[in-house]
Amino acid sequence: MPARRALLAGVAAAVAGCVGPGGSDPAGGPDDDGTATERRRGGDTPEGDATSGSHLRASPVGAPDREPVLSSDDEAVARIEPLVELLAETADTLETTYTPLSPDDTEAFEALTADVERYYAGNPPGYYIDHRGLVVSVARSG
Numbered sequence: 001m002p003a004r005r006a007l008l009a010g011v012a013a014a015v016a017g018c019v020g021p022g023g024s025d026p027a028g029g030p031d032d033d034g035t036a037t038e039r040r041r042g043g044d045t046p047e048g049d050a051t052s053g054s055h056l057r058a059s060p061v062g063a064p065d066r067e068p069v070l071s072s073d074d075e076a077v078a079r080i081e082p083l084v085e086l087l088a089e090t091a092d093t094l095e096t097t098y099t100p101l102s103p104d105d106t107e108a109f110e111a112l113t114a115d116v117e118r119y120y121a122g123n124p125p126g127y128y129i130d131h132r133g134l135v136v137s138v139a140r141s142g
Contacts, residue, residue, distance in 0.1 A: 054106040054142035056083060058090040058097050059124045061135040068130035069116040077129065080108050083138070087131040096124075101140070109140055 070077055072087050086099045101109065118127050119137070126139035 054101040054103075054140060056086055056099050056101060056109070056138055056140055057126070058086045058099075058136050058138045059126070060090055060094050061122070061124070061128060061137050064128065064135040066119050066122055066128055068128040068135050069118075070112070070127060070129045072129060072131040076108075076112050080105055080112065083109065086138070087129060087136050090136050091131050091134045101142075106140070113140075 072078070072084060078084060082099045082101060082105055086097055090097045113127050116127060118139075119125055122128065122137060124137045124139075126137035129136050129138055
Protein backbone atom coordinates (compact mmCIF):
# COMPACT_ATOMS: atom_id res chain seq x y z
CA MET A 1 0.00 0.00 0.00
CA PRO A 2 2.82 2.57 0.60
CA ALA A 3 3.65 2.55 -3.13
CA ARG A 4 -0.02 3.12 -3.97
CA ARG A 5 -0.20 6.00 -1.49
CA ALA A 6 2.94 7.59 -3.00
CA LEU A 7 1.47 7.18 -6.49
CA LEU A 8 -1.84 8.73 -5.41
CA ALA A 9 0.05 11.57 -3.73
CA GLY A 10 1.96 12.29 -6.94
CA VAL A 11 -1.18 12.16 -9.06
CA ALA A 12 -3.04 14.47 -6.65
CA ALA A 13 -0.16 16.96 -6.64
CA ALA A 14 0.10 16.89 -10.44
CA VAL A 15 -3.66 17.39 -10.84
CA ALA A 16 -3.49 20.32 -8.42
CA GLY A 17 -0.85 21.90 -10.65
CA CYS A 18 1.84 21.73 -8.01
CA VAL A 19 4.17 19.35 -9.83
CA GLY A 20 5.29 19.02 -13.40
CA PRO A 21 6.42 15.78 -15.02
CA GLY A 22 9.28 14.23 -13.11
CA GLY A 23 9.07 16.77 -10.30
CA SER A 24 8.47 16.29 -6.63
CA ASP A 25 6.23 18.09 -4.22
CA PRO A 26 8.09 18.98 -1.01
CA ALA A 27 4.85 19.91 0.75
CA GLY A 28 3.09 16.66 0.06
CA GLY A 29 5.27 14.18 -1.75
CA PRO A 30 7.37 11.40 -0.35
CA ASP A 31 9.49 12.20 2.69
CA ASP A 32 13.15 11.22 2.90
CA ASP A 33 12.06 7.82 4.23
CA GLY A 34 9.77 7.29 1.20
CA THR A 35 6.46 7.77 3.01
CA ALA A 36 3.92 10.32 1.85
CA THR A 37 2.98 13.28 4.04
CA GLU A 38 -0.58 13.44 2.75
CA ARG A 39 -3.30 12.13 5.00
CA ARG A 40 -6.59 10.76 3.83
CA ARG A 41 -9.47 10.55 6.27
CA GLY A 42 -10.98 7.10 6.32
CA GLY A 43 -7.99 5.24 4.84
CA ASP A 44 -6.69 4.77 1.32
CA THR A 45 -10.07 4.20 -0.34
CA PRO A 46 -12.70 6.41 1.27
CA GLU A 47 -16.24 5.14 0.80
CA GLY A 48 -17.51 8.31 -0.92
CA ASP A 49 -15.01 8.15 -3.80
CA ALA A 50 -16.65 5.17 -5.53
CA THR A 51 -20.16 6.59 -5.49
CA SER A 52 -19.63 10.29 -6.07
CA GLY A 53 -16.16 10.33 -7.61
CA SER A 54 -15.64 13.66 -5.87
CA HIS A 55 -13.28 14.63 -3.09
CA LEU A 56 -11.76 17.68 -1.44
CA ARG A 57 -8.06 18.38 -1.00
CA ALA A 58 -7.00 20.80 1.72
CA SER A 59 -3.52 22.23 2.29
CA PRO A 60 -2.32 24.81 4.79
CA VAL A 61 -1.15 28.05 3.19
CA GLY A 62 2.17 28.99 4.78
CA ALA A 63 2.39 32.66 3.88
CA PRO A 64 -0.94 33.72 2.42
CA ASP A 65 -0.40 36.02 -0.54
CA ARG A 66 -4.15 36.41 -1.02
CA GLU A 67 -7.09 37.05 1.29
CA PRO A 68 -9.35 34.15 2.33
CA VAL A 69 -12.61 34.09 0.37
CA LEU A 70 -14.54 32.11 3.02
CA SER A 71 -14.37 31.36 6.74
CA SER A 72 -15.20 28.23 8.71
CA ASP A 73 -17.36 30.55 10.82
CA ASP A 74 -19.66 31.14 7.82
CA GLU A 75 -23.00 29.37 8.23
CA ALA A 76 -22.86 27.95 4.69
CA VAL A 77 -19.42 26.43 5.35
CA ALA A 78 -20.54 24.97 8.68
CA ARG A 79 -23.37 23.09 6.94
CA ILE A 80 -20.89 21.00 4.93
CA GLU A 81 -19.69 18.66 7.66
CA PRO A 82 -16.91 16.92 5.65
CA LEU A 83 -15.47 20.34 4.77
CA VAL A 84 -15.42 21.49 8.41
CA GLU A 85 -13.82 18.21 9.51
CA LEU A 86 -11.24 18.51 6.72
CA LEU A 87 -10.38 22.09 7.72
CA ALA A 88 -9.95 21.01 11.35
CA GLU A 89 -7.74 18.04 10.43
CA THR A 90 -5.59 20.18 8.14
CA ALA A 91 -5.21 22.81 10.87
CA ASP A 92 -4.29 20.14 13.44
CA THR A 93 -1.76 18.26 11.27
CA LEU A 94 -0.53 21.09 9.03
CA GLU A 95 -0.47 18.53 6.20
CA THR A 96 -2.34 18.08 2.94
CA THR A 97 -5.48 16.06 3.63
CA TYR A 98 -8.29 14.61 1.53
CA THR A 99 -11.89 13.62 2.14
CA PRO A 100 -14.59 12.11 -0.09
CA LEU A 101 -17.80 14.00 -0.79
CA SER A 102 -21.28 12.60 -1.14
CA PRO A 103 -23.30 13.88 -4.11
CA ASP A 104 -25.26 16.17 -1.75
CA ASP A 105 -22.06 17.57 -0.20
CA THR A 106 -20.57 18.04 -3.67
CA GLU A 107 -23.64 20.07 -4.68
CA ALA A 108 -23.43 22.12 -1.47
CA PHE A 109 -19.72 22.83 -2.03
CA GLU A 110 -20.39 23.91 -5.62
CA ALA A 111 -23.14 26.27 -4.42
CA LEU A 112 -20.87 27.62 -1.67
CA THR A 113 -18.04 28.40 -4.08
CA ALA A 114 -20.11 29.55 -7.05
CA ASP A 115 -19.73 33.24 -6.28
CA VAL A 116 -16.27 33.36 -4.69
CA GLU A 117 -12.86 33.60 -6.29
CA ARG A 118 -10.76 30.46 -6.73
CA TYR A 119 -7.05 31.23 -6.71
CA TYR A 120 -5.59 29.35 -9.66
CA ALA A 121 -2.17 30.94 -9.16
CA GLY A 122 -2.22 30.59 -5.38
CA ASN A 123 0.30 28.44 -3.57
CA PRO A 124 -1.39 26.01 -3.29
CA PRO A 125 -4.25 26.77 -5.69
CA GLY A 126 -7.84 26.56 -4.48
CA TYR A 127 -10.42 28.41 -2.43
CA TYR A 128 -8.70 30.07 0.53
CA ILE A 129 -10.70 29.48 3.69
CA ASP A 130 -9.87 30.96 7.09
CA HIS A 131 -10.10 28.35 9.85
CA ARG A 132 -9.28 29.61 13.36
CA GLY A 133 -6.70 32.05 11.99
CA LEU A 134 -5.04 29.56 9.61
CA VAL A 135 -5.61 29.97 5.89
CA VAL A 136 -6.35 26.64 4.21
CA SER A 137 -6.53 26.11 0.46
CA VAL A 138 -9.38 23.77 -0.52
CA ALA A 139 -9.96 22.35 -4.00
CA ARG A 140 -12.48 19.82 -5.30
CA SER A 141 -11.66 17.04 -7.75
CA GLY A 142 -13.85 14.59 -9.56
